[in-house]
Amino acid sequence: MHENRRHVEQINKALPYIEACIGEGKSLTLENVSQFCNVSSFHFHRVFQSCVGQTFGKYVRRLRLERAAFWLLYTAATVSEVSESSHYESNAVFSRAFKKHFQESPSNFRRNRLNISTDSFQQFFSNLSMQDIEPVDFCWVKSQRLAFIRKVGRYESVASLAWHSLKTQTQFVPGISASELYIGIAHDNPLITDYDQMRYDACVPVSMDFKPSFNIGICNLPSAHYAKFLYKGKEDEIWSMYDAIYYGWLLKNKISLINFAIFSEHRPCSEKNEIALYVPICK
Template sequence: MKEETTYGHQELINQVIDYIHTHLHKALTLEMLAAEMHMSVYHFHRLFKSHLQETLSAYITRQRMERAVMYLQTRDLSLQELSEKMGYDTAQSFSKAFKRYFGVSPVAFGNTLTFNTPETTPIEDIAFIGLGEPEVLLISPMYIAYIRIIGPYGEKESYELGWGKLCGFLKENKLQSKATRWFGISFDNPTITKKKQCRFYACASVAQRIKPSGAIGALTIESGKYAVYTYKGSYSGLLRAYTYIYSREKGRLRNALSFEEYVTWSDNPAKQITKIYIPIQKK
């Protein structure tokens, strides 16, 4: 019974984390989320804290502040626009919360951000980083099975365990085939988020939408236009690649998930090929 309960709790935590991630622009309260998950406020609060090691309010605040930093890095938004995307009624209330969290105002924080941009970096650096020029693709919706890994990006033990569980689920349910594609979604910037709190989804494509099962969640990558960069090199260089790409694509980004596809894997990092999908506007 205890194992069944834990299994169900993992499924619920996946659902609530995904819900929060896609609704940060809205009012999110303990009472509302508990109702959304069909649980009592008391039980939901205890469950959330035991799994995430954070209270719900602390988690939501952290996600909003870290998302705000991402927007400061990758978007040209007014303070009011940024406030609305973070679920705050006014720019003043958002600025106050941001300063309480980071110690400086959003404007002051934004002024500290520096990038290697196409304007300040020699164009040959794109090849030096391991990237090729992007191709623009319009992709169809993709159904995804995933397992969430929380901790330092690339940590050997947790990643081997996570990918192993995902592969086991696919084989057990006869979902893996030659057409299966392997993806990764990184939700956090490890230069801002504490390494132990970084969220990574190890993902596999499936032919149709699946029902979440314990630690295995389900999501859909929506159709849309993407700039697709091919990266050759060690996975440890992906952060640098993303930083370059986001600075380059800043003017045409749209609100959707970025993700990476593992095309080839090799014991030799120089032979590893990863495709990086960056959502861009249609214009």
């Protein structure tokens, strides 16, 4: 049990580091990450596969390709520029890897995803009033240090599990148990990532001296410009608004995003029954 606990702590330390490096387009090797976690490459490779369910190499390749898909959808970058920023040695190698993962070429992926018709968009939603959502504000959000618990799978299924785990495991932890702010990070876009691989983090802000333990990891919410939306409704139906943002507002308005995750924010003790959604945008 002690060994398993230590392994989970190592992976919780590694995942935000891996994802930050990929998000920033930095090179990344097994040796880099092993050194960051203060363990041998052999040990880390074995522990990573056991805890994450994928080899380190396969996980990194998938996230790099999904980052490339993100740039194709939400920026004006050319395929060559996306290939270079994804650390592929040539456009041909990048295109082969992309097609193997997404079953279509980068150019076709961009064209097909951006050509979602009005009819198919309307059929997608059961709540058609979501189609015309607009942000209530555009604002700068400062970086925050967060404690998190992650669950992987379809957001509608795993988000509540993540929050239950976080609240259960932190109910007696000083600095967390009395948190006045909950932050949910939805890392993945349903236009890009398979539902069973989508990552959701239930988070609370913590001070710099907070020490992570077992299932609780530490990550940083990056500072950036965000479009702020307000959701008022049943908490378990908020995913309709995420879909409306991804499938509607972003594509309809040709908004350029930066490669950070959408996050939600709500105050559990507030009398207002509303959740704020923040979408990272270029400005």
